[in-house]
Amino acid sequence: MTIPVPVPSVGFWPATAMIAAIVLLSTTGEVLTAAAMKSIGDLDDIRAHSGMKGAIRAVVTCPLFFAGVSFLAFAFFSLLFALNHLNLSLVAPASASLTLVTNAIAGKLFLKEDVDRRRWTSAILVCIGVYLLAH
Amino acid sequence: MAHHNLLPRQYLILGLVAVCAPLGDTCLSRGMTQLPAITLAHPATLVAAVFTPWIAVGIALLIGFFASYLTALSWADLTFVLPATAFGNVIVALLSRFWLHEAISLERWGGIVLITVGVGFVANGPSLTERPAAAGALPAIPEQVQEEQVR
Numbered sequence: 647m648t649i650p651v652p653v654p655s656v657g658f659w660p661a662t663a664m665i666a667a668i669v670l671l672s673t674t675g676e677v678l679t680a681a682a683m684k685s686i687g688d689l690d691d692i693r694a695h696s697g698m699k700g701a702i703r704a705v706v707t708c709p710l711f712f713a714g715v716s717f718l719a720f721a722f723f724s725l726l727f728a729l730n731h732l733n734l735s736l737v738a739p740a741s742a743s744l745t746l747v748t749n750a751i752a753g754k755l756f757l758k759e760d761v762d763r764r765r766w767t768s769a770i771l772v773c774i775g776v777y778l779l780a781h
Numbered sequence: 782m783a784h785h786n787l788l789p790r791q792y793l794i795l796g797l798v799a800v801c802a803p804l805g806d807t808c809l810s811r812g813m814t815q816l817p818a819i820t821l822a823h824p825a826t827l828v829a830a831v832f833t834p835w836i837a838v839g840i841a842l843l844i845g846f847f848a849s850y851l852t853a854l855s856w857a858d859l860t861f862v863l864p865a866t867a868f869g870n871v872i873v874a875l876l877s878r879f880w881l882h883e884a885i886s887l888e889r890w891g892g893i894v895l896i897t898v899g900v901g902f903v904a905n906g907p908s909l910t911e912r913p914a915a916a917g918a919l920p921a922i923p924e925q926v927q928e929e930q931v932r
Contacts, residue, residue: 778892
């Protein structure tokens with residue numbers, strides 16, 4: 647008599663929720679970090695005027711930057727949590743490629759970036775490319 | 782200050798973003814696989830791992846990646862920088878094919894072509910959204926830095 651070994655299985659919705667959490671946290675982190683860097687200004691110019699110390703101080707005294715890095719850290723831990731329940735071959739390509747599309751949407755909505763047809767095409771091509779490469 | 786055409790040093794920064802992340806990850810992976818299995822019961826071994834050569838180089842490369850990434854975001858749009866960073870995946874795949882002599886399936890070659898074309902598309906366009914200097918626009922340089930520049 648063989649004893650069935652319980653295989654941890656995750657349903658469709660929990661898996662979707664885990665990947666969605668990674669994508670949303672990562673997108674929020676990227677958008678906040680990008681907004682922080684735009685509010686700080688061109689780092690090359692700041693470094694030319696105030697030196698490396700001035701550039702570092704401009705970054706580390708920006709609250710938006712810390713908010714962004716915090717969300718990126720949460721995204722990292724949610725990735726670790728997902729990898730504990732799901733296969734890498736599912737989580738890595740799905741989260742990497744979906745994040746590109748959500749970042750394009752968030753960039754247009756929140757950062758008011760000019761996401762024209764060229765950038766949409768690029769985001770979708772890279773998204774499919776990352777999926778094919780990592781799958 | 783809007784840069785529509787990137788300067789050579791800005792292409793260099795984007796190149797560093799694309800190269801440092803995959804190389805850093807590869808160094809970390811190589812360093813961690815050379816170590817014996819680390820358990821939560823002995824967390825000090827994880828700290829010791831930081832000082833091994835491959836992992837130290839990996840961390841240095843990832844710090845380089847983050848610094849370059851932040852610099853790029855300070856003069857280019859997020860929707861411009863992110864596809865460019867994805868080119869790192871292509872570099873890893875090509876390194877694994879021609880350096881490690883790993884086989885690359887037809888699907889992966891397809892992925893390499895799509896990412897390359899996608900990055901080419903976005904790289905030919907403007908890097909930063911032009912904004913009128915009207916109310917609501919983000920300041921180019923924060924007050925504290927402007928004060929410092931005046932001093």
